[in-house]
Amino acid sequence: MPNTLIVGIDISSQSNSIFFIDDAGNHLLKKPFSLPNDQQGANELIQRVIHCLNQYNLSCVKFGMEATSHYTWHLHLHLASSSELLPYKPTFYVLNPSIVKGFKKIYTFLPKTDNIDAIVIASIVSGSVN
Template identity: 30%
Template sequence: MNYTQNEKIEQVTDSTMVVGVDIGSQIHYARAFDNRGRELTKRIFSFHNDLEGFNSFNLWAETLKTENKKTAVLIGCEPTGHYWFAFVKYVNDHQKRLVMVNPFSVKKIKELDDNSPKKTDSKDPKTIAKLVVDGRYSIPYMPEGIYAEIRDLVYSREPIWII
């Protein structure tokens, strides 16, 4: 879907909870905000990059959504290596809306906020959520069926040539 930035901004309404997720190799970090950028949690939420961690994230997000009387959840993350694939698949399988932000944008916005390019686990999810609220995201394309199989074959082609 090709939405304009204004159309993306309009999708974040008063009843939307925006969750920024910083993807890591083993642990992900999440923070939740409303449509105006006010944080809905007091602490950053961390969860492991496995099914148990994803289930705890889902429970955390649903609990926050209910407590804050929100009807929709919009999850934003930045693609980090291959670590984001499992998380995106889990989120899509659980009918939640997930969007991606550009890692370069995350870096530049962080520098604007505190004049420091340093990465921290608490700062990245906030920056990601801020980009989502501002409509600066894209919707990831995750192929299914035979198209996913073709993609996997292309990924495995390189190691075959090395042998």
């Protein structure tokens, strides 16, 4: 039975594309969503993560994010310092963009979009290919 929420985040200067799967590779959303890359967007992400954890009765959370210049650092720090996420034992995976690009090659005929990259990043962290 899955117990971990995996959050894949493709980060850009203005917005973040986000996707949720569980540790069995099950997609917990129909499609990725975007939030602004600012404090308000980060706070909303925390609330959505907690909602999903509760909805699916999951006890842990892992965040995967592509290292995109300095934009990753701010979100990573904000999530890591969240007292609301602390009970879910958050762990973080900051991925080199070349790893994401290489891993994406196993998916045939996918476009290069931030939404697709969020799904791929979540898959890398979970260790599953769906």
